[in-house]
Amino acid sequence: MDTELLYDMSPYARIYKDGRVERFLGTETVPPSLDEKTGVQSKDVAISPDSAVSARLYIPKAATGSLQKLPVLVYFHGGGFIIESAQSPTYHNYLNALVAEANIIAISVDYRSAPEHPIPAAYDDSWTALKWVASHSTRNGPEDWLNSHGNLKKVFMAGDSAGANIVNNMGIRLGEEKLNGIEFRGGIMVHPYFWGEEPLPLETTEPKKRSLIRDFWRAASPTTTGCDDPLMNPATDPRLSSFNVNRVLICVAEIDMFRQRGWYYKEVLSKSGWSGVVEVMEAPGEDHMFHMSNPSSDNAAKMMKKLVTFMNEEN
Template identity: 60%
Template sequence: MSDELAHDFSPIIKVYKDGRIDRLLGTSTVPACIDPQTGVQSKDVVISTAPPISARLYIPKSTATESAQKLPLLVYFHGGGFCVESAFSPTYHNYLNSLVSEAKVAAVSVEYRLAPEDPLPAAYEDSWAALKWVESHLAGNGPEDWLNRYADLNRVFFSGDSAGANIAHHMGLRVGSEKLVGFKLNGIVLVHPYFWGEEPIGGEVALAESLRKMVPALWRFAYPLTSGSDDPFFNPGKDPKLGELGCEKVLVCVAEKDALKDRGWYYSEVLKKSGWNGVVEVSEAKEEQHVFHLSNATCDNAVTMLKKIVSFMN
């Protein structure tokens, strides 16, 4: 076994020249359960076996016993640079439990294939397949009882963080351009979205060179066939279809000390100029780093952000 590295994206992932892959985070998983803190129930479903796509579903406490009234549905896409993490990891399981509990929504947290074994666009295709699966429950006779009983497909939201926010944006775009009519997408929440571009903007010129190189290098690693940092999948400002975003409102959450912060603000600006006729707002957490809310869910800024997302969905 050779310890020579082909790619070193520490602290995310390392790939050795002999083909071994060492994921440095997001590899542990926890089972679906009734969460003792929030009473939120979860269970896992298989959406497709070839390719392998699954999801973890969540419903808030007492939904099963109480009202006949249906709940808004959140479709969530986890982050991790398209190459680490999972819908079943403790990080995302805990986050979805608190979000579902606070917002009183049902949720589908999508487990998509990861690079480099399954490079992009696999994650996009898997996420779209998951949305088509959600859509199949429109008449209340889809394959999954929880969605048939509890999900109001006229009130659907997408969200994700980092690479997952990138996915959430592109799924919203595809809903708009392909006119997916099986549900109504009300809004999208992008948390610290993983976007970039060839030309540095805002504070990006002052970033450490190693960081400025790593952001697009990780993208190329996840998507070897990409055209580069101005690929519309990575730089929405270069996307002629941007105005077709298929929802009425967007919330972009950014963090002051995140290298990707200026891209979140830039996204809101280009979206406003794209011909899209919705409303976009940006919320910035002071003094915080990239996806701070996942590692420190109870800090003031994380609680504030959660409340902001909850009120956006309600």
């Protein structure tokens, strides 16, 4: 067994030259359930028989007995493309709460993880999931919850960290490849995992921190040109103006390493020729993914309220 390290990304993961991966976080899973606290029901479904893509679906219990059509949220989890999953207790608990508060149906996509499945696997799987959702537009798709209760004229995408990166790249792809029968009303990017080779003003210049982010990206995308790859640095992407969702909400946290990238994304998206509306919500005194680690905090509650309002505003 080769014990030589390729990337030491402790305390998150280690990747060895022989291809072995040790994950120290994000490996715990919980089954789908009827959540007693929120009344939200969940189940796991296979998205595509010819691929490894699956998803965890969530629906408010009250909806299953009614004719009401609910907004649909496609959610992409974070974890640097390497750790975490849709079955993680962190994401399961968060989506139970979000679905209950917003009264929506959610599809939490379990895309394949790097480095075993390097980029673009996560993007391809996420696109497969969007196509699967669109296949329900005539009410005869494979999933009854979406056929009976999903409003496919009111679909949202959301994700945190690497999941927010996926939202950006799916929005651009929607501008290049149309999905018929489905209308995207908004994109939510929480603490987006964007980066660049050169630090932005106010961004950390600490070599260890910058090196960790670079290693995560290189481990996930071995053929990348680096952190100015358009997939990682939207400012270098000439296709950004084709982002085909006209409302974007970016959530940033004041002491998060990625804070400046969130604000910068707003700037470059606004100047790209894109014609939509983008807003940023900043949580004072908070770090990356604070709403997952401390969901009962005031700032987490405020952020939850903002997401709920964003998805329920008439537009």
